[in-house]
Amino acid sequence: MSSEFNLIQQYFSRPTPDVVLGVGDDCALLQPNTHTQLAVSTDTLVAGVHFFPDADPDLLGWKSLAVNLSDLAAMGATPRWCTLAISLPEVNEDWLASYAAGLYRCADAYQIRLVGGDTTRGALSLTLTVIGEVPVNQALRRDGAQVGDVIWVSGTLGDAAFALAAMQGRLQLNEVDMAALAQRLHAPTPRVALGIALRQIAHSAVDISDGLLADLGHILQRSQVGACLHYTALPSSEIVADLVAHPDYDRCVLAGGDDYELCFTAPAVQTATILALADTLNIRLTSIGAIVADGGLQCVDADGQLMSFNLAGYDHFAC
Ligand SMILES: [Mg+2]
The missing domain is CATH 3.30.1330.10 (PurM-like, N-terminal domain)
Structure with missing residues (x-):
């Protein structure tokens, strides 16, 4: 050298x-x-x-x-x-x-x-x-999800992907909103304290680097189970919530990369404990659905109707 x-x-x-x-x-x-x-x-x-x-x-x-x-x-x-x-x-x-x-x-x-x-x-x-x-034996793994588990996600989804979309000229944001979303894209907050706190509480966990659907999909595949998500429960920031009518909304929230939130599953009896954890750690934790026996990954709307998405062509290029 x-x-x-x-x-x-x-x-x-x-x-x-x-x-x-x-x-x-x-x-x-x-x-x-x-x-x-x-x-x-x-x-x-x-x-x-x-x-x-x-x-x-x-x-x-x-x-x-x-x-x-x-x-x-x-x-x-x-x-x-x-x-x-x-x-x-x-x-x-x-x-x-x-x-x-x-x-x-x-x-x-x-x-x-x-x-x-x-x-x-x-x-x-x-x-x-x-x-x-x-x-020993307390690691949160992808293969531990069980039927009946509640599916949780930390923080909000889609912020980083919308920042990238704005950088690529697909939408206009004011300076303040752009700065807030760019912070999420460029300086993600790894949920280390949350992961540690979830030992012996969660059955399975994954971090969301490639989008909720892809990363939750890893849990489903490894655990040999399915999932039913509630579209209206998906947590978004105020900025992203205002973009609900944007054509990139579903892709950013469901398939957008770089959020680095945790998605985890836990038995329903842990719900109060998890909500208390949200207070203690000052982090938003949202239940977004449940683990089911099979059927892959499904999402239902406010009326319980199955939804389908065309999320192809999303270009994952960040920083
Ligand atoms: Mg990962």
Whole structure:
């Protein structure tokens, strides 16, 4: 590696006091707590595929870690450690400093330690691996949904997708609304505390990265069950609710990516507990339907009539 690429390491070598051995040796040494299992996830973000090459590097720093933390949240895992592999066409110190600032802001907010990584010359891409801990057998999995479970979703749906639609010129938003939705797209909030709180409450969980229908679909497939959703129950922000007549509404709310909310299922007896959790964590939690024996993923309107959607052609390109 050229010396200029060695220089990059400086941006990602902050001290990691609660790690046995962090950046600087052949490997990091990590000490898991006893009676925990490790939850591990890797994501690669490629310029031109997952983000615009001219994306604000500070926001990209936040988002590249936040989307991985969202996977830990979906498992009910406590974030502990992460590594970063970064490929860059050339060393741009301003870009790196800004990217590192965003990354560490997110890392500090969620108490995850960057313990190693690699840098190479090549097309711009970012690969993050996150490691979390969860007490033995308490992880929230996709294969645990049971018939009769209530289906819940955190936060609101469609904000990020409408921000992207506005950026692509498919709708006009005033400056304030655009800023609010763009925040959701560029700086998602991984629901880490919620995931941890749902251990031993939820039967299954997934994070919504590719849209509610696709991600809930993963739970249904892995759990071998169906679902009935109530269209009118789907939670949307005030801004998105005002866009209900927009032709992109269903696609954004049902199939829009990048919300990074959690979708989870829990037995009906947990409903009061979950609503109390919403108060405690100050997070909106909405029941949107129920797990049924079969029939795939169905959605009914206010009159209980089955709805069908044409959601094809949605272009998932964000940041
Ligand atoms: Mg996920």
